[in-house]
Amino acid sequence: MKRVLIDRLKPGMKLAKPVVNDAGMILIGEGTLLTGTHINRLENMSISSVFVEGTSGPAKTKEELIAELDARFRKTEDEPYMSTLKRIMKEVIEGMNG
Amino acid sequence: MDARDIRSQIETVDTLPTIPSILRKLLAVIEKPKISINEIGSFIANDPVLTSRVLKVVNSPIYGFPGRISSLNQALILLGLNVVRGMLLGVSVFEAMQKTMVGLWEHSLGCAIASRIIAKKKGLKEPEEISIAGLLHDIGKVVMGLKFPDEYALAVGDAQKSEVFMIDAERKHFNITHADAGGWISLKWNFPQNLVEPIEYHHKPHLSKNVPLQTAIVHFADIMTRAAGFGFSGDNFVPAVHPSVWPVLGLSDAELKEIIQEFEESLGQAEDFLLSDE
Ligand SMILES: [Fe+2]
Ligand SMILES: [Fe+2]
Numbered sequence: 001m002k003r004v005l006i007d008r009l010k011p012g013m014k015l016a017k018p019v020v021n022d023a024g025m026i027l028i029g030e031g032t033l034l035t036g037t038h039i040n041r042l043e044n045m046s047i048s049s050v051f052v053e054g055t056s057g058p059a060k061t062k063e064e065l066i067a068e069l070d071a072r073f074r075k076t077e078d079e080p081y082m083s084t085l086k087r088i089m090k091e092v093i094e095g096m097n098g
Numbered sequence: 099m100d101a102r103d104i105r106s107q108i109e110t111v112d113t114l115p116t117i118p119s120i121l122r123k124l125l126a127v128i129e130k131p132k133i134s135i136n137e138i139g140s141f142i143a144n145d146p147v148l149t150s151r152v153l154k155v156v157n158s159p160i161y162g163f164p165g166r167i168s169s170l171n172q173a174l175i176l177l178g179l180n181v182v183r184g185m186l187l188g189v190s191v192f193e194a195m196q197k198t199m200v201g202l203w204e205h206s207l208g209c210a211i212a213s214r215i216i217a218k219k220k221g222l223k224e225p226e227e228i229s230i231a232g233l234l235h236d237i238g239k240v241v242m243g244l245k246f247p248d249e250y251a252l253a254v255g256d257a258q259k260s261e262v263f264m265i266d267a268e269r270k271h272f273n274i275t276h277a278d279a280g281g282w283i284s285l286k287w288n289f290p291q292n293l294v295e296p297i298e299y300h301h302k303p304h305l306s307k308n309v310p311l312q313t314a315i316v317h318f319a320d321i322m323t324r325a326a327g328f329g330f331s332g333d334n335f336v337p338a339v340h341p342s343v344w345p346v347l348g349l350s351d352a353e354l355k356e357i358i359q360e361f362e363e364s365l366g367q368a369e370d371f372l373l374s375d376e
Contacts, residue, residue: 073325073336080339080344081341088355
């Protein structure tokens with residue numbers, strides 16, 4: 001569990017403690033996966049941080065990482081040197097632990 | 099709007115009421131051409147938030163110093179005046195960065211880390227100075243977002259909707275890019291030459307006359323950060339490496355792999371750093 005400043009929240013983070021108002025009423029429940037709308041609401045409240053789980057959302061599998069890599073390169077992979085860069089990025093992902 | 103108009107408007111960005119107060123105070127200090135490290139030190143020490151941010155950045159993977167640096171003086175001595183000036187700008191525009199574009203701070207940190215790693219591999223004497231160029235390379239996006247918040251938000255939305263590069267959306271909406279804006283503001287703020295050119299030419303690295311290697315490093319560090327999918331800088335595509343850069347960098351495949359490996363490891367640590375409390 002980590003305390004995260006409101007302006008560093010990202011959609012998909014999971015609340016590890018509920019957000020309550022001054023009267024103690026629960027506004028967003030524990031375990032909620034934060035959406036952009038939640039984050040906007042939090043920005044307009046007088047609190048500066050909340051508790052979320054883990055470090056930065058669920059860990060991705062290698063296959064997911066590589067699919068995302070492919071998507072990011074799709075505009076430029078035919079340009080000079082880009083296939084080399086992409087191949088080496090892939091090798092590094094394949095070699096990662098876990 | 100024509101480019102000259104935009105330039106003069108960008109140059110007045112420090113007079114905006116919306117500019118972070120810490121940045122306004124800082125600019126008054128660092129625009130002096132002859133500032134001493136003691137003056138900067140007392141400026142930082144007078145602001146506890148700034149002090150803690152400076153120490154956080156110094157201890158972050160941006161620098162990769164071994165061990166923990168716990169005093170401001172120690173940090174100032176280690177980093178030197180130029181690096182401290184640049185880093186202060188970086189931490190002072192942090193909020194404005196997040197407002198312009200969620201993820202731009204992470205993108206900038208990633209680019210700072212990649213710049214340092216490449217610079218070290220190339221045996222450059224001041225890898226910390228290049229990492230500052232990486233940290234500030236997209237500062238033009240921040241000043242455009244501060245000066246023209248509505249129009250810039252439209253450009254950001256446009257890049258998303260039409261799936262185009264952010265820089266092309268900027269051209270369409272402003273006839274200029276964040277690299278132009280960044281170059282103008284770095285001249286206005288008296289940045290040293292080894293920052294101005296990497297900022298101004300990080301998308302056209304072949305135009306850098308005085309510091310082509312530094313500019314090539316920041317250009318490629320930006321691409322690496324986007325290839326790694328770390329942070330967000332307006333679009334989700336990896337831009338092409340400018341063909342002139344490859345021979346300037348002169349990296350073998352094996353060296354490139356070592357760089358990317360070290361980069362991915364540092365990014366893992368950077369995530370912890372980003373999410374930890376002030
Ligand atoms: Fe850029
Ligand atoms: Fe960038």
